Structures are given as structure tokens and as C-alpha cells.
Amino acid sequence: MRKKSLVLLLVMALTVMTVLAGCGSKGGSNSGESTEGAGDAGSFKVGFICLHDENSTYDLNFINGAKEACKTLGISEDNYIIKTNIPEGQECFDAAEEMVDAGCGIIFADSFGHEDYMIQAAKEYPDVQFCHSTGTKAHTEGLDNYHNAFASIYEGRFLAGVAAGMKLNEMIEAGTIKAEEAKIGYVGAYTYAEVVSGYTSFFLGARSICPTATMDVTFTGSWYDETAEKEGATKLINGGCVLISQHADSMGAPTACEKAGVPDVSYNGSTVESCPNTFIISSRINWAPYYEYAIKAAMDGKAIDTDWTGTLETGSVELTEVNEQAAAAGTQEKIDEVKAQLAAGEAHVFDTAAFTVKGKALDSYMADVDTDEAYEKDTEVIADGYFHESEYRSAPYFDLQIDGINLLDTKF
Amino acid sequence: MSSNNKTAIKNKEPFFHITKRKHMEWYQSWTVRILAIILALVICAVITSITTGLDPVSVYGTMFKGAFGTQRKIWILGKEVAILLCVSLALTPAFRMKFWNLGGEGQVLIGALVTATCMIYLKSLPQPLLIVVMLVTSVAAGAVWAGIPAFFKAKWDTNETLFTLMMNYVAIQLVAYFVIVWEVPKGSGNVGIINQNEMQGWLPVIGDYKYLLNILIIAGVTIAMHIYLKYSKHGYEISVVGESYSTARYVGIRVGRIILRTLLLSGAVCGLAGFLMVAGTDHTITTTLAGGRGFLGVMVAWLAHFSPGGMILSSFLLGFLERGASEISAMYQLNQSFGDILTGIILFFIIGSEFFIHYKLSFRKKAGKEGEE
Numbered sequence: 001m002r003k004k005s006l007v008l009l010l011v012m013a014l015t016v017m018t019v020l021a022g023c024g025s026k027g028g029s030n031s032g033e034s035t036e037g038a039g040d041a042g043s044f045k046v047g048f049i050c051l052h053d054e055n056s057t058y059d060l061n062f063i064n065g066a067k068e069a070c071k072t073l074g075i076s077e078d079n080y081i082i083k084t085n086i087p088e089g090q091e092c093f094d095a096a097e098e099m100v101d102a103g104c105g106i107i108f109a110d111s112f113g114h115e116d117y118m119i120q121a122a123k124e125y126p127d128v129q130f131c132h133s134t135g136t137k138a139h140t141e142g143l144d145n146y147h148n149a150f151a152s153i154y155e156g157r158f159l160a161g162v163a164a165g166m167k168l169n170e171m172i173e174a175g176t177i178k179a180e181e182a183k184i185g186y187v188g189a190y191t192y193a194e195v196v197s198g199y200t201s202f203f204l205g206a207r208s209i210c211p212t213a214t215m216d217v218t219f220t221g222s223w224y225d226e227t228a229e230k231e232g233a234t235k236l237i238n239g240g241c242v243l244i245s246q247h248a249d250s251m252g253a254p255t256a257c258e259k260a261g262v263p264d265v266s267y268n269g270s271t272v273e274s275c276p277n278t279f280i281i282s283s284r285i286n287w288a289p290y291y292e293y294a295i296k297a298a299m300d301g302k303a304i305d306t307d308w309t310g311t312l313e314t315g316s317v318e319l320t321e322v323n324e325q326a327a328a329a330g331t332q333e334k335i336d337e338v339k340a341q342l343a344a345g346e347a348h349v350f351d352t353a354a355f356t357v358k359g360k361a362l363d364s365y366m367a368d369v370d371t372d373e374a375y376e377k378d379t380e381v382i383a384d385g386y387f388h389e390s391e392y393r394s395a396p397y398f399d400l401q402i403d404g405i406n407l408l409d410t411k412f
Numbered sequence: 413m414s415s416n417n418k419t420a421i422k423n424k425e426p427f428f429h430i431t432k433r434k435h436m437e438w439y440q441s442w443t444v445r446i447l448a449i450i451l452a453l454v455i456c457a458v459i460t461s462i463t464t465g466l467d468p469v470s471v472y473g474t475m476f477k478g479a480f481g482t483q484r485k486i487w488i489l490g491k492e493v494a495i496l497l498c499v500s501l502a503l504t505p506a507f508r509m510k511f512w513n514l515g516g517e518g519q520v521l522i523g524a525l526v527t528a529t530c531m532i533y534l535k536s537l538p539q540p541l542l543i544v545v546m547l548v549t550s551v552a553a554g555a556v557w558a559g560i561p562a563f564f565k566a567k568w569d570t571n572e573t574l575f576t577l578m579m580n581y582v583a584i585q586l587v588a589y590f591v592i593v594w595e596v597p598k599g600s601g602n603v604g605i606i607n608q609n610e611m612q613g614w615l616p617v618i619g620d621y622k623y624l625l626n627i628l629i630i631a632g633v634t635i636a637m638h639i640y641l642k643y644s645k646h647g648y649e650i651s652v653v654g655e656s657y658s659t660a661r662y663v664g665i666r667v668g669r670i671i672l673r674t675l676l677l678s679g680a681v682c683g684l685a686g687f688l689m690v691a692g693t694d695h696t697i698t699t700t701l702a703g704g705r706g707f708l709g710v711m712v713a714w715l716a717h718f719s720p721g722g723m724i725l726s727s728f729l730l731g732f733l734e735r736g737a738s739e740i741s742a743m744y745q746l747n748q749s750f751g752d753i754l755t756g757i758i759l760f761f762i763i764g765s766e767f768f769i770h771y772k773l774s775f776r777k778k779a780g781k782e783g784e785e
Binding site for chain 2: 053054055077081082083084085087088089090094097098101112113115116117119120136189190191192193194195196221222223368371372373375399411412
């Protein structure tokens with residue numbers, strides 16, 4: 001009974017505050033009733049759903065992309081909503097519905113586990129566009145208003161690998177390590193194709209420059225676990241890895257490297273501020289071009305691609321500036337050179353001549369492109385001498401275990 | 413005593429001392445509470461203006477809108493409050509017995525895991541039968557998860573706080589294992605919505621109100637728990653055991669049995685919460701599904717002094733603060749932590765006010781006065 005009145009009072013106090021706030025409240029202008037029949041940037045609303053907040057390098061990268069795209073398109077701050085810390089559960093669906101209520105014409109979500117909830121929302125609100133980054137199901141769901149997007153980040157990883165190879169060569173030349181000690185360490189999240197594709201392309205990039213390179217990979221079993229990532233990196237360093245890279249979203253691995261003085265090729269954006277002595281370069285997906293494209297299409301009532309893959313050309317795959325403090329001399333020049341070859345189609349990241357699986361070069365491989373519970377291998381992806389990544393759907397599906405990469409644990 | 417050395421007395425007597433109050437009139441205790449809340453709001457306002465430069469009044473307004481702004485927001489709030497209340501209700505009988513069940517998180521998760529298991533492997537069963545099987549097995553799983561530490565406590569007087577906490581980790585690891593077994597696509601660590609197309613094992617929806625069924629079920633549980641604790645012989649036994657084991661034994665209560673029975677009930681209701689989350693709302697399983705409710709539920713129960721009626725309001729308060737905080741972060745592009753700071757301050761003052769209601773602070777009297785006597 002006493003508690004009852006207590007809460008009642010609190011609520012009353014807040015009500016009074018709200019009433020007092022009255023006309024002065026600017027947060028209240030987002031009620032959304034006036035947005036019916038949107039068509040121009042003036043009233044068009046956009047929603048973004050993020051798994052974590054800006055403390056995660058992954059989500060920060062999305063948030064920056066979202067803000068940049070809205071700025072370019074002239075969407076004012078009142079007309080876009082960014083909801084952070086939305087778990088991969090019913091909360092995602094709730095958030096999407098709230099955004100529909102607020103009048104959003106297009107809604108984006110950034111985390112893999114949001115996909116099913118976005119599909120659910122897309123089915124319920126056919127007039128609203130739902131775009132999901134990193135998802136795999138758009139091409140099989142057959143919904144007009146549900147779309148997937150990714151980028152050919154394997155190309156960015158490959159180029160970052162080139163920078164790693166340059167660094168390894170420098171260490172070998174300086175006599176710090178012997179050629180056969182050129183072992184890279186990689187902290188991955190899961191044994192998921194997106195991660196496999198990432199570390200393999202990174203490794204191929206490094207080995208294209210430093211032929212004796214090998215790589216150890218460890219997995220944390222989480223996309224964001226600062227402690228596990230730090231421990232993973234430390235374990236790799238203690239195991240003789242002389243250069244680290246990662247595909248997990250916290251600052252765990254970069255800070256472990258800075259502490260140990262081991263060079264790090266980062267991901268999702270520059271970590272140079274926290275790691276001035278060890279940060280070499282970072283690849284990242286710039287989501288702004290996709291956001292601009294999709295929002296523009298939604299505004300104009302045009303169809304959005306079911307699967308959209310950003311490339312070096314669209315500006316979706318980016319590399320940060322090289323940190324001269326840690327990188328080998330001539331890194332930027334070499335990257336530019338290889339980038340030009342990739343862009344021109346003269347070189348391919350997953351060239352079948354560049355890797356072997358169990359000692360054999362591949363001329364055919366069936367990948368699991370259509371997501372199903374049985375993990376059925378359904379699509380031939382090797383043609384013209386290379387593995388066609390991110391062509392049959394936007395999300396990566398390269399899941400081969402190539403020679404030269406040693407998986408320390410595969411429990412995740 | 414009547415020493416003339418005033419300085420000596422001054423040094424001996426502490427600046428203030430604390431005594432337990434015998435009784436405080438309701439209007440007095442409410443004055444204390446209201447003052448605490450006003451003070452909390454003022455301090456939050458000051459912190460808001462200093463750190464963000466925003467108008468604190470409109471920030472409070474946004475919080476309010478985040479919780480109640482639209483019909484949908486009210487439903488979402490209702491869903492969140494209901495499930496939090498369910499976990500708190502589950503913990504209450506154990507806490508009344510002074511058995512510190514900190515394993516709510518694990519008990520909810522194991523119920524959720526068993527529900528998901530049924531949904532995945534028994535989906536060919538007819539829908540009503542499947543739901544009954546899911547319900548029974550998940551409630552049983554929750555009961556077992558709480559029953560294990562209770563058994564050890566009753567038999568060997570092990571520390572239940574540590575034991576129930578450790579059971580949380582076992583449950584989390586079990587869920588992590590099965591997530592890998594069920595993940596789609598391979599390696600992604602993600603189960604996704606279970607039976608998304610055929611909806612086998614999904615609880616039915618009442619009209620257009622997705623969350624109504626959960627809310628109604630939990631309302632029923634609340635009433636049942638109230639009656640159980642207040643009017644049943646079991647409820648009385650729980651209170652006696654909570655007061656003192658010796659008293660309980662003296663009046664012929666078998667303490668071990670009561671501990672086990674109460675914890676089976678506690679775990680069963682947690683299992684029910686897990687069932688409602690998986691079959692009723694989320695339709696998926698993740699290691700973070702319980703979302704800290706096992707611990708938040710402890711606070712809800714304490715705030716309401718373990719009375720189910722009061723817990724409706726304390727869970728409502730926490731649900732409101734949570735939804736309000738998330739709205740602040742979305743509307744003002746602030747980090748979620750900012751809303752959490754405000755929530756923390758408000759809770760701190762509310763809990764703190766209870767101290768002043770139950771205890772009295774007496775300051776040292778003026779030295780001069782004392783000398784005259």
C-alpha cells in the first residue's frame with residue numbers, strides 16, 4: 001500500500017513536470033502524426049536500430065554512417081531516430097514498431113540477430129521499408145520491403161593484409177624475427193562465414209607480400225566481449241604471434257597490442273588515439289553510401305535492391321590513414337597499387353591460385369548461400385579462377401579453411 | 413557524569429548516533445518519501461543541466477513520453493513490467509524465508525532453454541499439446557534449478573547465495589552450448605526466431621494485443637502468490653522459518669522440507685517466466701534473454717518489502733525508469749548511461765528514504781545546554 005502511493009506520487013511529480021514542460025519541450029515534436037504522405041527531405045523520417053552504443057567500434061561505425069547520410073540528404077535531427085542498446089530479441093521488433101508509429105518511412109538495423117525481427121516487422125508493415133545490414137535472408141524471403149546490405153569488405157581486409165605483410169617484411173629485414181617466424185594472430189568472434197571471409201582475405205593480403213606468413217586464429221564466441229578479446233590477443237602474442245588483427249567489436253585486442261607493443265591492424269575504424277604506437281591501419285565499411293542510396297530510394301518511392309553490396313568504388317569499403325609511427329615505409333604506396341589492381345579486376349582476393357585447401361587448389365565449391373537449418377550447400381561460387389564472394393547475396397559466404405591458417409579453437 | 417570538563421564530554425559523545433524508530437505515522441513517512449523524491453528530481457535536474465545543457469524539465473517530459481507516449485509504448489511497458497514482476501514474484505517466497513536466491517537469472521534461462529528445446533524438437537505435436545508440454549517441462553526445469561541449491565542448503569547447510577549464483581553460470585553456459593547446436597547459419601551464434609513461419613509452440617494472441625496474454629497470466633500469478641503467502645499454511649511456515657530456524661523447529665516445522673518446497677516453487681515461477689518470454693514474446697533463445705531480471709527482481713521485491721501488491725508498483729517504477737531512460741538516449745542522442753545515471757539517483761533516494769523512516773538520527777546536543785543540566 002505504501003509503495004502504491006509512493007509510485008503514484010513519483011508519477012504525479014513527473015506529470016507536473018511534463019505539464020510544466022508544456023510548450024518548451026522540443027523532444028515532443030517527434031510525435032509523427034504529421035508525416036503522412038511524406039515525399040521530401042523536409043518531413044521524411046528514418047529510424048536506426050543499433051545493438052550497442054558508440055562504445056562499440058562496430059555500432060559507432062553505423063552511427064557515424066547514419067548521421068553522415070542524414071546530413072547529406074538534408075534530414076534534420078528531429079527527423080531521424082537512433083535507438084541504441086537494442087538486444088537481439090523482441091525488443092528489436094518493439095523498437096521497429098515504435099519507429100513505424102513515429103512515422104519512419106525506412107528503418108535500418110545493424111546486428112545479425114536483429115534479422116528475424118526485422119522480417120517480422122516487414123511482414124506486418126508492408127508500407128515501410130526495412131533494411132538489415134549483414135543479414136542473409138532477404139533473397140529467399142521474397143518480401144518487397146525487406147532488404148539486406150553488406151560491402152565487399154574482403155577487399156578492404158585484403159588491403160589491410162597488404163599493410164600487415166609490409167610490416168612483417170620490415171621486421172624480417174630488420175632481423176627482429178626470422179622469415180619462418182612471421183606468424184600473425186587473429187581474434188575472431190565466431191566461426192561464422194563473415195569472420196572466416198574476413199580473416200582469410202586479410203591473411204591472403206599479408207601472404208601476397210610476405211610469402212612465409214602464417215596465421216593463428218582464436219574465437220571469443222561473442223561479437224562484443226572486451227575481456228575475452230583482450231585475453232585472446234594476449235594469448236596469441238604469448239603464442240609467438242608478431243602482429244595482430246581482429247574481427248570483434250570492442251577495444252580489447254587493440255589495447256592488448258598497445259600494452260604489449262605488438263603491431264595491430266584494426267577493424268571498424270581507426271584506433272590510433274588509444275594505440276598510437278601499434279596501430280597500423282584499419283579497414284571499415286562506410287555505411288553512408290548505402291544509407292544514402294536506400295533512404296533516397298524510399299523517399300522517391302523507388303525499389304531498393306534486395307541485396308546491396310557496397311564496393312571500393314561506391315566508397316563503402318574504406319581504409320583509414322596509415323599510421324606512420326607503426327607501419328612499414330612505403331605501405332600507403334603499396335596499398336594504392338594493389339587497390340588499383342583490385343578495382344580494375346586484374347586481381348581477385350580469392351584467386352584460386354593463391355590458396356589451397358588440404359593441399360589442393362579448388363576449381364569448384366558449393367557454398368551455403370540460402371540460409372537454412374540444414375546448412376545445405378546450394379550454390380556454385382567458383383568460376384573464372386576465383387571465388388565469387390558477396391555476389392549471390394550481399395553477406396559473405398566464404399567458409400573454407402585454407403592451408404596456412406591454424407584455428408586454435410573452433411568451439412564457437 | 414557530571415564532570416565539568418565539557419571538552420571531554422564533547423569528545424566522548426559522537427557527533428550523531430542512529431537509533432531504530434519504534435513507529436512513524438504514515439503522514440510522517442510519506443513526507444520523508446516525498447522530500448526524497450523531490451530532492452532526487454532536483455539533483456537530477458542539476459546534473460542534467462550541468463552535464464548536457466538540456467532543460468531538465470523537458471528531459472523529464474521525454475522520460476514520461478518514452479513510457480506512456482503512445483498506446484504501443486504503454487503495451488511495451490506493460491510487457492516489460494509484467495515479466496519483471498513475474499521474476500520478482502518468483503524470488504519472493506525464498507526471500508521471505510531469508511533464503512537469498514540470487515539464481516533467478518539461471519532459473520529463468522533454464523526454463524527458456526527447455527521451452528526452446530520443445531519448440532525445436534517437438535514441433536510436429538499438435539499445438540495445444542505442445543504448449544502444455546512446454547509449460548510443464550519449463551516449470552519443472554526452473555524448479556529443479558532452484559531445487560538443487562535448496563537441497564544442499566537443507567541437507568548440508570551450504571551457502572545458498574554462492575550456490576544459486578553459480579547455477580546462473582551453469583545455465584548460461586548450457587544456453588551458449590545449445591545456441592551453437594541450433595544456430596542458423598552455421599557459426600553465427602544466432603538462433604533467430606524459432607518456427608517463424610508455422611509458429612509452432614507460440615502462445616496464442618488475444619485479439620490484436622500481442623502482450624495481453626502474458627500480462628493476464630502474470631496478473632493471475634500475482635494474485636495467487638499474494639493468497640499463498642498471506643492466507644495459506646505454507647505462507648505462514650515460510651514466515652516462521654524466515655524468523656528463525658529454531659523457532660520453526662520448536663513449533664514442529666521441518667525446516668529442510670520447507671526450504672526445499674519453497675525453492676521448488678520459486679524456481680518453478682522463474683521457469684514460467686522463461687516460458688512466457690520464449691513462447692509468448694521473444695520466440696528465440698540467447699544467453700542474454702533473462703537480461704538481468706533475476707537481479708533486478710531482487711530490488712523490486714526488496715523495495716516492496718516482499719509484498720506482491722507492492723511489487724506491482726515497484727516493478728512498474730523500475731520499468732518506467734528503464735523505458736524513460738532509453739527514450740532520453742534516443743531523443744537527445746545521449747548515451748544510454750545518462751538515463752541510467754538518472755535512474756540510479758532516483759532509486760538511491762527512494763531506497764535512502766527508507767533508512768530515515770526506520771531509523772532516527774540524533775545529533776549531539778549543544779554543549780552549552782548539556783552543561784546547564
